[in-house]
Amino acid sequence: MLCLQRNPPSKLLPPTHNAIGKNDMNLLATLIIAVLALACLSDKLKQLKREDLHSEWLGLPDLCKYKEHYQPNHNSRNGSTCCYCGSRSIRHFGLVARNDQRRIHTCNHCNANLYRTYRQSTSTNTHLSL
Ligand SMILES: [Zn+2]
Numbered sequence: 001m002l003c004l005q006r007n008p009p010s011k012l013l014p015p016t017h018n019a020i021g022k023n024d025m026n027l028l029a030t031l032i033i034a035v036l037a038l039a040c041l042s043d044k045l046k047q048l049k050r051e052d053l054h055s056e057w058l059g060l061p062d063l064c065k066y067k068e069h070y071q072p073n074h075n076s077r078n079g080s081t082c083c084y085c086g087s088r089s090i091r092h093f094g095l096v097a098r099n100d101q102r103r104i105h106t107c108n109h110c111n112a113n114l115y116r117t118y119r120q121s122t123s124t125n126t127h128l129s130l
Contacts, residue, residue, distance in 0.1 A: 050096065057095050057102050057116050066115035082107035082114060117125060 020028075061069065063080070070083035079086050087109035094100030103117045 049117040053095055055101070057104060060104065060113055063105075063115050065119055080114070082110060082112060084112045085110040092117065 012111065015063060048120060066083075067080055071080055079088070079090065087107050089108035090105050092103040092105045092107050095102040095104060099121075101119045103119050105114045105117065106112065107114060
């Protein structure tokens with residue numbers, strides 16, 4: 001005679017406590033909203049800083065106006081001189097980054113910002129223009 005033994009019914013396991021509760025979901029949603037708000041704010045601040053830098057760059061005279069105003073009788077081929085200290089050592093750098101086409105020319109001696117230029121670059125050759 002075949003006797004089939006039935007396994008006793010398994011007891012239901014108690015509910016686990018690792019499920020995410022309602023309070024945890026609210027906290028998570030708040031954190032996500034806060035992170036998104038901070039990212040938007042950071043992006044807006046960066047944009048404002050870029051606009052300020054561009055406005056400062058536009059506030060400098062271009063090379064023609066600089067020469068007209070500060071060196072009307074200076075016809076040297078070697079460029080201009082600093083209007084504050086007379087130094088001929090002038091460096092230029094990009095407004096935001098090294099390769100930025102918006103250039104600021106600064107005196108190496110007294111560190112004064114003198115004038116601005118816009119560098120038109122091609123793939124093989126770069127030169128300065130006004
Ligand atoms: Zn100078």
